[in-house]
Amino acid sequence: xxxxxxxxxxxxxxxxxxxxxxxxxxxxxxxxxxxxxxxxxxxxxxxxxxxxxxxxxxxxxxxxxxxxxxxxxxxxxxxxxxxxxxxxxxxxxxxxxxxxxxxxxxxxxxxxxxxxxxxxxxxxxxxxxxxxxxxxxxxxxxxxxxxxxxxxxxxxxxxxxxxxxxxxxxxxxxxxxxxxxxxxxxxxxxxxxxxxxxxxxxx
Amino acid sequence: xxxxxxxxxxxxxxxxxxxxxxxxxxxxxxxxxxxxxxxxxxxxxxxxxxxxxxxxxxxxxxxxxxxxxxxxxxxxxxxxxxxxxxxxxxxxxxxxxxxxxxxxxxxxxxxxxxxxxxxxxxxxxxxxxxxxxxxxxxxxxxxxxxxxxxxxxxxxxxxxxxxxxxxxxxxxxxxxxxxxxxxxxxxxxxxxxxxxxxxxxxxxxxxxxxxxxxxxxxxxxxxxxxxxxxxxxxxxxxxxxxxxxxxxxxxxxxxxxxxxxxxxxxxxxxxxxxxxxxxxxxxxxxxxxxxxxxxxxxxxxxxxxxxxxxxxxxxxxxxxxxxxxxxxxxxxxxxxxxxxxxxxxxxxxxxxxxxxxxxxxxxxxxxxxxxxxxxxxxxxxxxxxxxxxxxxxxxxxxxxxxxxxxxxxxxxxxxxxxxxxxxxxxxxxxxxxxxxxxxxxxxxxxxxxxxxxxxxxxxxxxxxxxxx
Numbered sequence: 001x002x003x004x005x006x007x008x009x010x011x012x013x014x015x016x017x018x019x020x021x022x023x024x025x026x027x028x029x030x031x032x033x034x035x036x037x038x039x040x041x042x043x044x045x046x047x048x049x050x051x052x053x054x055x056x057x058x059x060x061x062x063x064x065x066x067x068x069x070x071x072x073x074x075x076x077x078x079x080x081x082x083x084x085x086x087x088x089x090x091x092x093x094x095x096x097x098x099x100x101x102x103x104x105x106x107x108x109x110x111x112x113x114x115x116x117x118x119x120x121x122x123x124x125x126x127x128x129x130x131x132x133x134x135x136x137x138x139x140x141x142x143x144x145x146x147x148x149x150x151x152x153x154x155x156x157x158x159x160x161x162x163x164x165x166x167x168x169x170x171x172x173x174x175x176x177x178x179x180x181x182x183x184x185x186x187x188x189x190x191x192x193x194x195x196x197x198x199x200x201x202x203x
Numbered sequence: 204x205x206x207x208x209x210x211x212x213x214x215x216x217x218x219x220x221x222x223x224x225x226x227x228x229x230x231x232x233x234x235x236x237x238x239x240x241x242x243x244x245x246x247x248x249x250x251x252x253x254x255x256x257x258x259x260x261x262x263x264x265x266x267x268x269x270x271x272x273x274x275x276x277x278x279x280x281x282x283x284x285x286x287x288x289x290x291x292x293x294x295x296x297x298x299x300x301x302x303x304x305x306x307x308x309x310x311x312x313x314x315x316x317x318x319x320x321x322x323x324x325x326x327x328x329x330x331x332x333x334x335x336x337x338x339x340x341x342x343x344x345x346x347x348x349x350x351x352x353x354x355x356x357x358x359x360x361x362x363x364x365x366x367x368x369x370x371x372x373x374x375x376x377x378x379x380x381x382x383x384x385x386x387x388x389x390x391x392x393x394x395x396x397x398x399x400x401x402x403x404x405x406x407x408x409x410x411x412x413x414x415x416x417x418x419x420x421x422x423x424x425x426x427x428x429x430x431x432x433x434x435x436x437x438x439x440x441x442x443x444x445x446x447x448x449x450x451x452x453x454x455x456x457x458x459x460x461x462x463x464x465x466x467x468x469x470x471x472x473x474x475x476x477x478x479x480x481x482x483x484x485x486x487x488x489x490x491x492x493x494x495x496x497x498x499x500x501x502x503x504x505x506x507x508x509x510x511x512x513x514x515x516x517x518x519x520x521x522x523x524x525x526x527x528x529x530x531x532x533x534x535x536x537x538x539x540x541x542x543x544x545x546x547x548x549x550x551x552x553x554x555x556x557x558x559x560x561x562x563x564x565x566x567x568x569x570x571x572x573x574x575x576x577x578x579x580x581x582x583x584x585x586x587x588x589x590x591x592x593x594x595x596x597x598x599x600x601x602x603x604x605x606x607x608x609x610x611x612x613x614x615x616x617x618x619x620x621x622x623x624x625x626x627x628x629x630x631x632x633x634x635x636x637x638x639x640x641x642x643x644x645x646x647x648x649x650x651x652x653x654x655x656x657x658x659x660x661x662x663x664x665x666x667x668x669x670x671x
Binding site: 015016017018020022023026027028030031033034045046050072073074077078079080081082083085100102103104107108111112121159160161164172173176177179182183186187190194195196197198199200201202203 | 217220221223225226227229231233234240242243246251253257259260268281282284285318319320322324325330331332345346347348349350351353354357358359360362364396397400401427428430432450451452453454457458460461464495496516519520523611612613630632633634635638
């Protein structure tokens with residue numbers, strides 16, 4: 001995963017609350033290998049008709065170059081499927097701006113370079129009004145923790161460790177392997193002080 | 204004097220390998236459960252040329268794509284491929300697999316406890332949001348995404364920031380026909396699907412103590428639907444009685460050591476919670492969802508809400524939900540005709556759930572078709588020993604093999620477009636049970652009542668002395 005600090009792109013509004021990961025990608029598409037790309041599955045049943053054709057008036061279909069999504073509270077709640085993030089990322093989305101996110105979704109997003117930016121619900125309502133059905137140029141700056149959009153600047157909330165991770169594009173496995181000794185000491189100690197924590201052999 | 208500790212504090216402290224300057228902890232993972240959906244994580248591992256770090260703490264099971272019929276010949280090539288991929292990965296990493304025909308097969312959150320793999324005082328991860336289920340044992344258990352699954356596979360550890368603690372206390376006694384499912388749907392309706400977001404949720408109070416382990420698992424399972432990172436109940440005599448003698452539970456001297464250690468895993472008197480909320484069990488009625496989010500739930504005797512009268516942002520969501528669900532504001536929820544029913548899932552597919560549903564269905568006929576999928580092969584065998592399968596089939600419902608089945612439809616058990624299903628599952632999201640499917644979440648006895656009436660119905664008049 002490569003890091004980034006600044007992104008410029010088109011922002012669109014999807015003014016709905018509780019967009020869960022089942023909606024972001026319906027379960028039936030999740031057996032596909034990632035290498036085939038997940039972008040076409042993003043919000044599949046919302047943005048496509050029964051035959052799979054794109055619905056003309058869906059926000060992301062009207063502005064298919066959008067890379068910044070402004071949406072309602074509790075975005076990405078539900079299933080832990082990282083495929084929801086793959087669908088967003090493969091469709092070109094780099095930042096989602098919402099009042100709140102599902103916890104597992106946020107972790108998954110950061111692990112794939114996608115910014116889950118939290119902004120107060122009042123500010124989000126203003127953005128919905130500002131964007132309407134259209135798109136606007138947006139600049140997202142991770143260092144400043146700000147989004148500039150249609151002449152306004154919004155400061156977003158983001159866990160500091162996630163901000164650093166997004167900027168550096170760190171891989172957690174590499175980071176963790178630097179602590180191999182501490183892990184092995186912990187394991188040794190736990191196996192002695194809490195031997196019950198290892199599964200007993202089944203009879 | 205030291206600060207009184209919460210159950211969360213103690214579980215965290217016993218798993219923390221180190222804490223970075225930014226406050227993120229590296230935690231030791233005692234059990235890692237994987238399933239067919241973990242294919243992305245195994246692919247990431249393969250891309251690095253890495254192996255599973257601690258295979259003896261990793262367990263695999265076929266559940267999400269498990270066919271519930273005709274297992275000997277899987278017709279859908281995609282499903283067959285998903286199961287084969289898990290087999291290949293389990294074999295090449297020397298991981299114990301509960302395969303389709305294993306007597307221990309079942310839904311990952313049913314078999315963990317059943318096999319004695321889930322114990323108090325552990326940290327359990329699985330690439331599935333309902334991993335919160337295992338918290339019923341006083342366990343730090345949470346769902347993770349594929350990148351994190353790969354990380355746990357490669358290192359047996361997980362990075363995590365300690366969340367603030369929250370407590371929901373439910374005191375008093377639940378009324379007849381009211382269960383853990385109703386406690387959960389009730390609090391989620393009141394606090395919202397993000398009511399516990401970012402928090403480690405502990406349940407306490409006499410109504411929780413009175414729950415069986417099955418009930419506690421249902422409650423902790425649904426904690427994720429209220430946004431909680433973890434759902435937990437401190438271990439007690441009920442927990443020990445459930446765990447003792449299970450295949451992988453500690454034995455002999457280890458059992459005694461475990462029991463001594465587990466007795467510490469309680470929140471101390473005076474421990475502080477960032478949120479501390481109380482409910483009275485007597486106020487909780489059989490609860491049913493009417494919308495497309497678990498927070499859109501009401502007592503069965505309520506009317507479908509008028510979106511115009513709902514506060515703030517909730518009215519738009521309600522309007523969209525009623526439109527999707529094909530419901531009219533102001534009409535009574537009870538009496539809404541259903542097309543089919545489903546009993547099963549990691550939420551309500553355990554033996555106690557089947558017993559309760561069967562008690563309502565015994566000697567009665569379902570007016571609509573339905574599927575009963577036990578949570579595991581062992582639950583299935585137990586139910587058949589008790590003759591529950593006969594009750595379901597005599598009522599006209601299909602009795603099938605175990606798996607995630609119609610809760611998520613990955614195995615092909617789907618609800619048709621526009622069809623309405625009374626379901627003992629966990630998510631009434633749009634399209635969850637199939638594109639255009641309309642899901643009403645409720646307890647197993649309420650699903651049984653819906654089956655008998657062919658419509659959403661209050662189970663209480665059907666109880667007439669039956670023990671559920």
